Structures are given as structure tokens and as C-alpha cells.
Amino acid sequence: MLSNSSKYAIKGVLYLALNSNADHKVLVRDIYDTIHVPEAYLAKLLQELSRHGIISSTRGPKGGFYLSDEDRKHTLLEIVKVIDGEHRLNSCVMGIRNCDMDNPCVLHKLVGGNKSKFINVLESTTILDLVDGKKGVEEFFPL
Numbered sequence: 001m002l003s004n005s006s007k008y009a010i011k012g013v014l015y016l017a018l019n020s021n022a023d024h025k026v027l028v029r030d031i032y033d034t035i036h037v038p039e040a041y042l043a044k045l046l047q048e049l050s051r052h053g054i055i056s057s058t059r060g061p062k063g064g065f066y067l068s069d070e071d072r073k074h075t076l077l078e079i080v081k082v083i084d085g086e087h088r089l090n091s092c093v094m095g096i097r098n099c100d101m102d103n104p105c106v107l108h109k110l111v112g113g114n115k116s117k118f119i120n121v122l123e124s125t126t127i128l129d130l131v132d133g134k135k136g137v138e139e140f141f142p143l
Helices: 004-019 039-051 076-084 086-090 108-124 127-134
Strands: 056-058 064-066
Touching: 004 039, 004 076, 004 127, 039 056, 039 076, 076 086, 076 108
Parallel strands: none
Antiparallel strands: 056 064
């Protein structure tokens, strides 16, 4: 249900949550190999998140990306919406354009409830929730 772009963006944000703050900024070249995301692609994703105020960045010799305390309060859904747009979350899992409650695809009833639960989890889970105690973060990349 998540695009690779959203997955990569979440991995990048989790890395920043664990390894950065306003006094310690991180460059893309220091992240990409650890989280297994192409460098140029990760740079574009993080720049987009920064433009939308999800993460922070500073230009210059001591610049880089980082998460402030406020940034850590953003939800995973906010990240996904910036990267994929809201349409991706609400689109048919089969890719059928006219799939809805009145004209459901063959998987609509099977996945609809779980899809709603998944969206609720993204909406209620903050970056801080994921890194607090490093719960499950090891699944994204070794610490």
C-alpha cells in the first residue's frame, strides 16, 4: 500500500530521528548506504519533506538534515501524504480507477477494512512513537 518512495522517506526520517538534532545535522551521503536507498533519490525525498515542514534542514558548511523536537511529533501519514499524495492511500489496491463502495473490485471487501486500519495506524503513529525505545526500528536498518 505504500510506494517505495514513501518507504524510503520513512527510513530516512527514522535515521534522522535516531542520529540527528539541531546541533548535529546529517548529510544524505552519511545516510543512504546505511538505509539502502539511492543517494540522489533520498536527497530528493528529504528535500521534499523539508519543504513541507516535516523535517528540518540548514544550508551551508555546517548544514544538513535533522529532526527538531517538533518534527518528531509528525505522523507517518503526514510523511506519506507529502511523498505520495492522499490519492495513493485512497486508491484501489488493484489499480482500478472506478473502484468504490458502489462499484467495488474483487478485493475491495476483502481489503477495505484492513486498509482503513492501516491508514489509522499511520495517522496515529508519530516518528517519536517509532523511535521511542527503538521499537521495531531494527527492521528498517541495523543500528
